[in-house]
Amino acid sequence: MITAAPRHLRASYDVVIVGGGPAGLEAAVAARDNGAAHVLVVDRDQEAGGILLQCIHSGFGLHRFGEELTGPEYAQRVVASTLEHDIDVIADAYVLDIDERRRVKLMTTQAGVSLVEARAVVLAMGARERTRAAIRIPGTRPAGIFTAGLAQRLVNLYGLLPGRRAVILGSGDIGLIMARRLTLEGIEVAGVFEIMPYANGLNRNIVQCLHDFDIPLHLSTTVVEIRGQNRVEGVTVAPLDETLQPRLDRAWDIPCDTLLVSIGLIPENELSQQMRLRFDSATRGPVVSSAMECSRDGIFACGNVVHIHDLVDFVSAEAMVAGRSAGQYVAGTLPRPDNVQLQPGANVAYCVPHTISTEREHTVYLRARKPLDACTLQLTEPDGTPVYARKLRYVFPAEMVNLKLRPAILQNFHGSILRVNIVERATEGE
Amino acid sequence: MSVEEKHATDLITVGYLCIGCPLGCRLEVDADTITNAVVEVRGYSCRRGKDYAIQEHTAPMRLVTTTVAVDAGLWARLPVRSRTPVPKDKVKAICKHLRSIRVTAPVASGAIIWVDDREPGIEIVASRAMPAR
Numbered sequence: 001m002i003t004a005a006p007r008h009l010r011a012s013y014d015v016v017i018v019g020g021g022p023a024g025l026e027a028a029v030a031a032r033d034n035g036a037a038h039v040l041v042v043d044r045d046q047e048a049g050g051i052l053l054q055c056i057h058s059g060f061g062l063h064r065f066g067e068e069l070t071g072p073e074y075a076q077r078v079v080a081s082t083l084e085h086d087i088d089v090i091a092d093a094y095v096l097d098i099d100e101r102r103r104v105k106l107m108t109t110q111a112g113v114s115l116v117e118a119r120a121v122v123l124a125m126g127a128r129e130r131t132r133a134a135i136r137i138p139g140t141r142p143a144g145i146f147t148a149g150l151a152q153r154l155v156n157l158y159g160l161l162p163g164r165r166a167v168i169l170g171s172g173d174i175g176l177i178m179a180r181r182l183t184l185e186g187i188e189v190a191g192v193f194e195i196m197p198y199a200n201g202l203n204r205n206i207v208q209c210l211h212d213f214d215i216p217l218h219l220s221t222t223v224v225e226i227r228g229q230n231r232v233e234g235v236t237v238a239p240l241d242e243t244l245q246p247r248l249d250r251a252w253d254i255p256c257d258t259l260l261v262s263i264g265l266i267p268e269n270e271l272s273q274q275m276r277l278r279f280d281s282a283t284r285g286p287v288v289s290s291a292m293e294c295s296r297d298g299i300f301a302c303g304n305v306v307h308i309h310d311l312v313d314f315v316s317a318e319a320m321v322a323g324r325s326a327g328q329y330v331a332g333t334l335p336r337p338d339n340v341q342l343q344p345g346a347n348v349a350y351c352v353p354h355t356i357s358t359e360r361e362h363t364v365y366l367r368a369r370k371p372l373d374a375c376t377l378q379l380t381e382p383d384g385t386p387v388y389a390r391k392l393r394y395v396f397p398a399e400m401v402n403l404k405l406r407p408a409i410l411q412n413f414h415g416s417i418l419r420v421n422i423v424e425r426a427t428e429g430e
Numbered sequence: 431m432s433v434e435e436k437h438a439t440d441l442i443t444v445g446y447l448c449i450g451c452p453l454g455c456r457l458e459v460d461a462d463t464i465t466n467a468v469v470e471v472r473g474y475s476c477r478r479g480k481d482y483a484i485q486e487h488t489a490p491m492r493l494v495t496t497t498v499a500v501d502a503g504l505w506a507r508l509p510v511r512s513r514t515p516v517p518k519d520k521v522k523a524i525c526k527h528l529r530s531i532r533v534t535a536p537v538a539s540g541a542i543i544w545v546d547d548r549e550p551g552i553e554i555v556a557s558r559a560m561p562a563r
Binding site: 047053057058070071072075155156185186202206211212394396398399 | 454558
């Protein structure tokens with residue numbers, strides 16, 4: 001991967017992008033294609049590509065490239081496109097701050113701290129994993145407790161095995177993928193434990209990562225204690241009652257030297273918070289317009305820093321919007337502001353973007369709070385007057401719902417707030 | 431996979447979880463105990479589910495993805511994949527063998543890392559270019 005040396009950087013760029021994962025790289029290309037002449041991508045790792053580089057399994061790119069790729073293959077395509085577009089990429093670099101005048105404070109090992117001016121900024125820092133501390137598992141604090149993604153990095157990039165016998169907490173896709181990965185590397189996986197009554201990962205991963213290797217999945221069960229002084233010696237797990245309280249009378253011990261936690265991602269927004277952007281408490285990311293513009297002029301955001309996506313393909317799509325908007329902002333061609341606010345209603349955890357325009361076409365991403373079979377996605381006015389409805393075969397919290405909104409759908413709507421609900425089919429029309 | 435019952439007519443019923451979408455249909459395949467030919471599929475709610483049940487019962491295939499050691503590379507491991515899906519029961523042995531392979535950077539994307547002489551068609555290739563450190 002070719003990268004710019006810190007001394008070759010320009011003093012000012014049209015667009016500076018924080019983060020060289022798929023979101024940042026796709027945004028960079030879109031910014032170049034839409035009026036930005038000089039674009040810089042800053043990445044803190046030793047090469048751009050982001051977390052895809054450690055996701056060596058396949059399942060990426062069906063929407064974006066029309067074929068199934070591994071993570072490194074997807075990353076490689078996006079990196080290649082960045083280089084073809086004459087974009088500066090600087091690795092081993094960290095953005096410390098972005099001030100009111102959009103001066104970006106960079107830190108690199110070679111050149112120390114330097115300032116780069118930006119006419120527009122795209123935030124694409126991605127997410128990091130929730131740790132044991134986030135769910136306060138009781139017990140000792142020995143070595144051998146890893147987030148699933150960290151274990152993935154150790155195994156797939158550094159060739160280091162985290163232990164010999166592992167328990168995995170959380171049935172999200174990363175946890176399931178790591179169950180298979182550890183097994184194939186000769187580590188015994190004693191089981192995957194999930195606090196909810198349903199698995200959080202794709203069925204494909206349940207089958208191909210657990211069933212294929214006879215790894216048991218225990219639903220409605222969680223880790224209630226970690227034991228061991230220097231190294232993990234075992235964990236205690238217990239089933240949960242209906243109120244999610246552990247049934248300690250039915251707990252059992254599992255000897256292991258490793259615990260992987262795969263319990264969700266948090267958008268990595270320290271920089272955005274420092275910049276005092278407006279936040280959404282549901283997504284834990286910045287509030288964005290349909291142009292993926294944040295609450296400050298000329299600051300755009302995309303990818304997992306805005307909300308957690310389940311497919312990188314959707315990250316790419318969102319990043320293309322953010323990058324295009326950043327380019328248009330620099331060129332002075334950004335379309336008129338949005339005129340409608342989206343409000344999550346029944347069984348909707350959040351909607352992104354937070355505002356839309358009745359004049360343009362949008363893809364709105366939303367997430368259901370709880371699983372439902374046959375149901376209806378409806379848009380209503382705040383008083384409940386129906387505006388639009390679409391039938392869904394199912395919703396599942398782990399699967400994002402994509403809603404295509406066209407001006408024609410909203411031609412009879414003249415308000416400024418649209419409520420988004422997902423209701424069971426039986427209650428339709430109430 | 432779970433074997434549920436044996437019929438007097440020499441059919442065996444095997445259960446599968448459909449991976450087509452989050453509906454996760456519980457598929458049931460009735461197959462001839464001797465030829466393993468699929469006689470009937472139940473429990474699917476779309477065409478993909480039925481096709482998947484037949485494929486999964488008669489010839490389950492998986493893409494192999496793992497890593498091999500790489501010397502002098504930007505990273506210590508090179509991600510590799512089978513060029514095409516391989517029979518499911520070969521996956522473990524292939525991965526075990528690949529644990530003994532070492533290559534030296536630079537490696538080109540798509541470079542052939544290992545070909546199984548005993549199994550025609552099983553070819554392991556680099557899933558990325560690995561520059562030298």
